[in-house]
Amino acid sequence: SQQGEEDPQALSIQEGENATMNCSYKTSINNLQWYRQNSGRGLVHLILIRSNEREKHSGRLRVTLDTSKKSSSLLITASRAADTASYFCAPGDTGRRALTFGSGTRLQVQP
Amino acid sequence: GAVVSQHPSRVICKSGTSVKIECRSLDFQATTMFWYRQFPKKSLMLMATSNEGSKATYEQGVEKDKFLINHASLTLSTLTVTSAHPEDSSFYICSGLSSPGELFFGEGSRLTVL
Numbered sequence: 001s002q003q004g005e006e007d008p009q010a011l012s013i014q015e016g017e018n019a020t021m022n023c024s025y026k027t028s029i030n031n032l033q034w035y036r037q038n039s040g041r042g043l044v045h046l047i048l049i050r051s052n053e054r055e056k057h058s059g060r061l062r063v064t065l066d067t068s069k070k071s072s073s074l075l076i077t078a079s080r081a082a083d084t085a086s087y088f089c090a091p092g093d094t095g096r097r098a099l100t101f102g103s104g105t106r107l108q109v110q111p
Numbered sequence: 112g113a114v115v116s117q118h119p120s121r122v123i124c125k126s127g128t129s130v131k132i133e134c135r136s137l138d139f140q141a142t143t144m145f146w147y148r149q150f151p152k153k154s155l156m157l158m159a160t161s162n163e164g165s166k167a168t169y170e171q172g173v174e175k176d177k178f179l180i181n182h183a184s185l186t187l188s189t190l191t192v193t194s195a196h197p198e199d200s201s202f203y204i205c206s207g208l209s210s211p212g213e214l215f216f217g218e219g220s221r222l223t224v225l
Contacts, residue, residue: 042219044216090214092214098145
């Protein structure tokens, strides 16, 4: 699978603010997944959005997908200190190949 | 979401010894599992693809004789780091493919080789 590129590389906000991070990819996809990784921990699957979907919500998370621009965004509303983590996007296909990851966005939420 | 259990979460061993890390899919059958390695403040690097009942496929630059992978059942894959050296110290993460394109990850195993 292709690698997604997250932007920005780092983001620091105050608790209560919204955090937006973006992902770009190069070739067509079947789906795109967002993951969170707390320091020293595994990846937590946050949300999967399929190529025929434009927006998806899960709790305080909102993900958009624009296949014409080959980009996705992850919005975390009303952020909390516990949201501090690295966030990765992973474009996926219908095959059984591994996902590959970029450098991620390191989010720091200040209490 | 699907659950992948990885064990042990931390292991310290002496140089020259072998260490086995287990990866289990708890609520789904994972015919395919993947092993990644992560260095501090870096992204995940794919090491190998583990297919149930067949030999693993290794990424370029990954020594198959050093990193032995066994996927003997639909819910268990193991990674054995043989004759470990300090440079093998790293964070190893496994993942299971629950359906095409949808991966779920274990909590990772931190290996420290003294």
